Amino acid sequence: MEPTKRKRVLLTVEQKFQIVSRIEAEVTLIKLSKELLILVSRVGDMRRDSEKKKFKKFYAASNGISAKLRKTMKCSNDVELGNVLCRWFI
Secondary structure, X not given: OOOOOOOOOOXXXXXXXXXXXXXXXXXXXXXXXXXXXXXXXXXXXXXXXHHOOHHHHHHHHOOHHHHHHOOOOOOOOOHHHHHHHHHHHO
16 A cells, blocks of 8 residues: 655645744644644744744735735845835736
C-alpha cells in the first residue's frame, strides 16, 4: 500500500493574519492546526514570522482587497519600487 499525500491547503494573506491574531490571543498551535486542517509546523512558522514583525509589516502595507486574494508574502528588495507597483496595481 502506497502512502497517500496530504492535500496542500493554500491560505490567503488575510487568513494568515487572522491565524497570527489568534496565536497572539494564546490559542494553542495544535487547536489551530486541527481547526484549519493544516500542519502544526506551518502554524509554528506563522508564529515565528509574526514574532519577527515581518508578517504584520507586509499585511499593513497591503490593502484589504489584495490581502484577500494574495497567497504569498514575497516582498520586493527595493521598497520604493514595491510602493510604486502597489499604487499602479490599485
